[in-house]
Structure formats: C-alpha cells, structure tokens
Amino acid sequence: MSLKNIDKQYVANTYARFDLEIVGGKGSRVYDDNGKEYIDLATGIAVNTFGIADDEWISAVSAQLAKFQHTSNLYYSSPCAILAKMLCEKTGAKRVFFGNSGAEANECAIKVARKWAQDTKGEEDYTIITLKNSFHGRTITTLMATGQDVFHKDFGPFPAGFAYAEANNAESVRKIVAEQTCCAIMMEMVQGEGGVLPLDKSFVEECVKIAKENDLLIIADEVQTGNGRCGTLYAYEQFGITPDIVSTAKGLGGGLPIGATMLFERVENTLNPGSHGSTFGGNPIACAGAISIISRLDEATLNGVKERSAYIFNSLNGAEGIKSVSGLGLMIGIETEKNSTEVLKACMENGILPIKAKTKIRLLPALNIPMEDLKRAIEIIKACAKGE
Numbered sequence: 001m002s003l004k005n006i007d008k009q010y011v012a013n014t015y016a017r018f019d020l021e022i023v024g025g026k027g028s029r030v031y032d033d034n035g036k037e038y039i040d041l042a043t044g045i046a047v048n049t050f051g052i053a054d055d056e057w058i059s060a061v062s063a064q065l066a067k068f069q070h071t072s073n074l075y076y077s078s079p080c081a082i083l084a085k086m087l088c089e090k091t092g093a094k095r096v097f098f099g100n101s102g103a104e105a106n107e108c109a110i111k112v113a114r115k116w117a118q119d120t121k122g123e124e125d126y127t128i129i130t131l132k133n134s135f136h137g138r139t140i141t142t143l144m145a146t147g148q149d150v151f152h153k154d155f156g157p158f159p160a161g162f163a164y165a166e167a168n169n170a171e172s173v174r175k176i177v178a179e180q181t182c183c184a185i186m187m188e189m190v191q192g193e194g195g196v197l198p199l200d201k202s203f204v205e206e207c208v209k210i211a212k213e214n215d216l217l218i219i220a221d222e223v224q225t226g227n228g229r230c231g232t233l234y235a236y237e238q239f240g241i242t243p244d245i246v247s248t249a250k251g252l253g254g255g256l257p258i259g260a261t262m263l264f265e266r267v268e269n270t271l272n273p274g275s276h277g278s279t280f281g282g283n284p285i286a287c288a289g290a291i292s293i294i295s296r297l298d299e300a301t302l303n304g305v306k307e308r309s310a311y312i313f314n315s316l317n318g319a320e321g322i323k324s325v326s327g328l329g330l331m332i333g334i335e336t337e338k339n340s341t342e343v344l345k346a347c348m349e350n351g352i353l354p355i356k357a358k359t360k361i362r363l364l365p366a367l368n369i370p371m372e373d374l375k376r377a378i379e380i381i382k383a384c385a386k387g388e
C-alpha cells in the first residue's frame with residue numbers, strides 16, 4: 001500500500017491534502033518523494049520560522065533533548081522559566097502561561113478574561129467581542145470565538161458569551177458594548193485565515209479607547225502574526241497599542257508545538273494555582289526551541305522581514321493578473337484575476353509551495369528566506385498569475 005493510501009485509510013479524514021509527500025529539506029527548500037525540489041513559501045503555516053532543519057534550532061532542541069524531555073509542571077525546569085522571562089522582558093508582559101497550540105493559547109486568554117471579569121466586575125460581564133471574519137481556533141470555545149458562521153455548525157451546543165463586531169467599524173463594537181455585559185475585545189491585527197487582511201490602525205486605537213471607557217480587556221490573537229512574522233516581534237507594536245493579553249503559537253516553537261498566553265499588568269494575578277494547567281505546557285524541548293527562535297528575532301532579522309516584504313509588495317503590485325496584495329511583513333495575501341486554486345496548482349507544478357487563505361494565494365515564507373529564492377518564487381507567481 002502506498003503511503004498516501006495508508007494515510008487516506010487510517011488518518012482521520014479531516015484534511016484535504018495536496019497530492020504531495022514531503023520527505024526532507026533545508027532552509028527554504030523542500031523535497032518530495034520523487035526528489036523534486038520546491039521553494040517553501042508556507043513554512044508549515046507560519047511555523048518553521050527559520051526554515052526546515054535550521055542548524056541553530058536543531059542544536060538548541062537537541063541539547064535539551066539530551067538533558068531531559070519532560071518533567072511536568074509539578075517541578076521547576078529551566079527552559080520554561082527562561083522563555084517566560086524573555087517574553088516578558090521583550091514585551092512588557094508580567095507573566096506567561098504555556099500551552100501547546102494556538103487554540104489553547106486562546107482558550108487561556110478567554111478563561112483569563114472571564115475570571116478577571118468575575119474577580120473585578122461581576123459574574124454577568126462575560127461576553128467577549130470578537131470580529132467578523134476572524135479565526136481563533138478549533139476547540140468548541142475558540143470555534144465560537146471565531147466570527148464566521150461556517151464554523152458554528154455541527155458541534156453545538158456552543159458556549160454562550162461571544163458577540164461579533166464588524167472589523168474596522170468602531171460603531172459596531174460600541175453597539176455591542178451598549179447592549180451586552182462585556183469583558184474583552186479580541187482581535188487578530190491581521191486576519192490570517194480570513195484572507196490576510198490587516199485591521200485599520202485607527203480602528204484598533206478606537207477599540208482601545210472603547211475598552212478604556214468601559215473597563216474591558218484587549219486580547220491580541222498573535223498566533224499567526226506573532227514572533228517576527230509581521231516585521232516586529234508582535235504585530236500589535238505596529239498598531240500603537242499594548243494589549244492586556246497576547247496569545248501566540250505557530251512560529252514561536254519554530255516547528256515544535258507550543259502556545260503562549262502573555263498576561264500584562266491588569267491580569268497578571270488573575271490565574272492562581274489550580275485555575276488553569278496543562279500536562280505538556282512549558283515542555284522543555286518546545287521551550288528550548290522557542291528560546292532559540294525568540295533570541296534570534298533581533299533588529300537585523302526584523303529588518304530583513306521588512307525588506308523581503310517590501311520586495312514582494314513592489315514586485316506584485318500592479319503586475320499582470322494580480323488584483324491586489326494585502327498583509328504585513330511576511331504574511332501576505334495575493335488576489336489573482338484567475339481562479340486562485342488554478343494559480344496554486346500551477347505554482348506547485350513549477351516548484352513553489354504557497355498556500356491559500358479564502359480565495360487568495362497566501363505567502364508565509366521563512367523569515368530568512370534567501371533573496372534569490374524569494375526572487376525566483378515571485379517570478380513564478382507572476383508567470384502563473386499571468387497564465388504563461
């Protein structure tokens with residue numbers, strides 16, 4: 001039986017996989033089972049921050065692997081504490097809770113917001129305002145936080161306490177605040193799964209104002225936008241705000257499962273022993289990988305992200321067959337005149353691996369993708385969008 005057929009028969013049927021088996025790679029190049037080489041423009045959906053099998057990341061992870069792989073949260077262990085300190089010092093957060101995925105980071109953010117409201121406001125103040133077209137995860141609660149009806153079927157009943165405002169429409173946020181008892185406004189600075197759409201800075205600022213006036217928390221879901229992806233350590237920095245809670249995952253571990261919920265001053269003491277937990281959260285190997293990623297996200301790397309981003313925008317804006325280019329840093333959505341599924345297929349045939357976001361082509365390359373690979377990939381995208 002071929003590997004593809006084994007997978008089709010035995011793995012839960014939740015993914016419409018491409019007809020492609022990846023067997024290895026290095027940096028921004030990956031190889032399939034036939035030896036065909038591709039330029040990777042998706043990094044496992046914004047996960048492999050410095051590409052495949054990056055030497056520095058491998059040595060950080062291997063060094064920890066040789067010491068101990070897991071201890072549980074019953075004991076102290078260095079990688080978890082060091083990573084939390086690093087994240088706090090770099091962002092101004094006071095404490096960090098570690099889980100294993102983006103959805104879990106958001107679950108924690110939601111629990112913290114609800115408990116903070118119970119502790120400081122009242123039991124009724126549990127509603128969290130999220131934005132239409134958002135995506136926050138696939139647990140029952142984060143599905144409900146997700147502001148897209150398509151995710152609110154099949155698995156009901158869903159938890160109450162979420163209300164959806166229009167992105168970039170502060171009046172719509174104000175209306176919910178006036179009608180319901182709320183505790184937080186939660187948003188992605190760039191709606192990723194929703195089509196790589198950055199929020200307007202003025203809207204984000206207005207949400208902060210509404211939050212101040214009404215004693216609400218701001219939760220930034222930086223699961224996809226975070227960890228250098230948008231050209232700053234976290235994308236909220238470019239929107240001139242400091243959230244109360246920041247959730248992140250994906251690129252943080254550079255390829256290992258980790259989620260982090262950063263708790264700023266207003267909620268630093270909301271969680272206490274027994275109020276939340278995770279067996280694997282703060283796992284030493286995942287944290288060692290994350291320490292190596294975070295310590296490399298310096299000014300030079302972030303400037304490199306901005307340069308590569310500018311190159312992509314300049315090359316694609318106005319190109320034949322390209323309707324629009326959206327996004328921030330190396331999180332980019334391309335609207336094509338031709339059907340994007342056809343464009344994607346042509347891209348793969350021509351040796352590059354972007355993915356899709358709704359009807360757009362989405363690029364999430366390694367933050368250090370070599371310029372010559374990026375240039376080649378952009379020429380292929382242009383050719384495929386044009387129809388050569």
Ligand SMILES: Cc1ncc(COP(=O)(O)O)c(C=O)c1O
Nearest residue numbers: 101102103135136137192223224
């Ligand atoms: C903004 C955002 N939040 C949450 C999630 C869920 O993350 P995970 O798949 O790691 O649970 C995603 C995943 O795409 C995301 O993009």
